[in-house]
Amino acid sequence: MGEVAYPYENGDPDGSAYLFRLFTDPSAEAFQRFAEDYYETPIDVDVVRDIYALRPLTQGMVSRLNEEALVHELSEDLGAARYPTVA
Secondary structure, three states: OOOOOOOOOOOOOOOHHHHOHHHHOOOHHHHHHHHHHHHOOOOOHHHHHHHHOOOOEOHHHHHHHOOOOOHHHHHHHHHHHOOOEOO
16 A cells, blocks of 8 residues: 555566567567567568468478478367468
8 A cells, every 4th residue: 555666777667568569569670679689589570471371381481480390290289270371
């Protein structure tokens, strides 16, 4: 109860700007920045744009994001998400 003194040294005193930035900027570029920060690896923004456009997922797209991943191994998750894939 009472007033709370938030620290303002980073301009995001309660962390909400960081937590909700993908909601406030739902662009492929925003997701790319998030993913590069989270996974600590470069992310191809063109693939992210293709995914945002719901273009069918190909092995080439998957490989550009993760060289070790195989698109057929993602089939259960892709089916659950109803994401289009190349037959």
